[in-house]
Amino acid sequence: MSKVKVAVLGSGNIGTDLMYKLARSNVLELTTMIGIDPESDGLARARGLGYETIDNGLPGFLERPELADIVFDATSAKAHVRHAKALREAGKMAVDLTPAAVGALVVPTVNIREHLEKDNINLITCGGQATIPIVHAVSRVSPVQYAEIVATISSKSAGPGTRANIDEFTVTTAHGIEKIGGAAKGRAIIILNPAEPPILMRDTVYTLVDPERMDEQAIRKSISDMAKDIQTYVPGYRLRTEPIIEGNKVTVFVEVEGAGDYLPKYSGNLDIMTAAAVKVAEEFALHKLSQTVK
């Protein structure tokens, strides 16, 4: 099967983890790692694995655009605004892992099919990737009046970007809960826990369902199906217990263990972002390849 060529922009923790995940893809061929620090661990590893490496950032890649059709941006929100424009002009598809939210907000298990023609996809937040599918799982069978999520992550896995813009996390995630999850109203909370050894990412999803149109059995099945769908690309995604249903309130406890590719296993919050990014790019690649065949 032919593969679609991709490049990773940003050779930090996220970019390097992506590199390892992409190596396993059947539809994506990682060709290039793009960084700005030739000494970075990410670029050194990429060289060691035989990938092309570019150490002068996106401009270096744009001189050799034939290297990739899809570019993952694992830099920063500020940089992505600039990158988004340049990539669009170069006719490249961008998968954005920063909180820039320039492009369409996507959760692969929920709304990727609506966005296969877009040139820029944003992955919302880690908390959003872990919880919006559950909100959607409930809302696709019974109307959700209100959904609230609490994402608890280990302090070690919360980067400086998240810390400096914590309101951005809660506001963007809440927006995603409404727009993609399908809740009439959404709320998001994030908690950092410094315990050692670091805790796995935990998420709690509360939904209040329209009591008149509540189908308990269908809700349980839908949530369980959704968890299985997510596990196809995030194997460490688990429901900690059966959903707890009291009146019209449905509570779901989720735990996310990372694959441990480059990032440590406890940072399931970062892993679910890189895994979702690969999943999105694979869907694009399959779509693109199917069109070429026609």
Added chain:
Amino acid sequence: MSTERDILITEVALRDGSHAIAHQYTVEQVKKVAKALGEANVPYIEVAHGDGLGGSTLQYGLSRTNEMELIEAAVSVCGDSKVAVLVLPGIGTITDLKQAVSIGAKMARVATHVTEADVSAQHLSKAKEMGLETVGFLMMSHMAPVEKLVEQAKLMESYGADTVYMVDSAGALLPHQVKERVRALRQNLQVNVGFHGHNNLSLAMANTLAAIEEGAQRIDGSIRCLGAGAGNTQTEVLIAVLENMGIKTGIDLYKLMDTAEEVIAPLLQSPQEITRDNLVLGYAGVYSSFLLHAQRASKKYGIDSRDILIELGRRKVVGGQEDMIVDVADELARQRKAN
């Protein structure tokens, strides 16, 4: 009326006390309390959901009355007293803070776990920009060594905090631990140092005096102990003690005692005392607002609430992780069934 004050007191019953009454404050109650506190010349009155602005959630408990209405009500009757609000980055946002300021809040208290001060940078600097008096609030101080506490306090100072509080959210600290912490803070900070205690181990007063002895300039109290867990340092008692020590707070003791007896006591379903669950909060070092949640989970799962709280302490759960209570109770119940 004497307004000379050696120590500045913040009354927290209308915020921390919200936990104790499951966030059921009404506008009438808040007006009555805030008016009486204003007349007693209490300099700062904190008003918000127990978990700060935006705390009204399924996770922490829904407020009966929108907190903005409560803040507005307090501002309208509290006279020269200033209304303070609490905000926990990750729960409340700068937008919430702006709204509170637009209706008269004058002080922003920005709270983080003791090791996570950097999430408060944006909120503290914005609060400063809005012309507010600013407080950095380092919660669960017992969970970090002194050096870490100092490092984090200095961060808050650098973000624009006018005061940094050492907060004993679990009521777990012992007086000698409070002393060494406050001493280190005073040695290393240019800004004021505050102390916020809980009475779960019956040490709130002793700890407060230890903090003052080491130079703390700001102290939190809750009148009639109306705060989470066993409550905070009992404000009216503290004022009496400080008067006997020759320390001026500018607060009218008689009026405050009357408020405690005639306004606050009738609000309480049962008096604030050190029950076995409250004691365990302090003993296990668990966030005081977990109390009612643990009691509810205990009923639902048939597990002793003390076992739940001790397990939460063992797992080093931090403030705000109320969802862990049901999770842990569910796990304990399943383990017992399996055995």
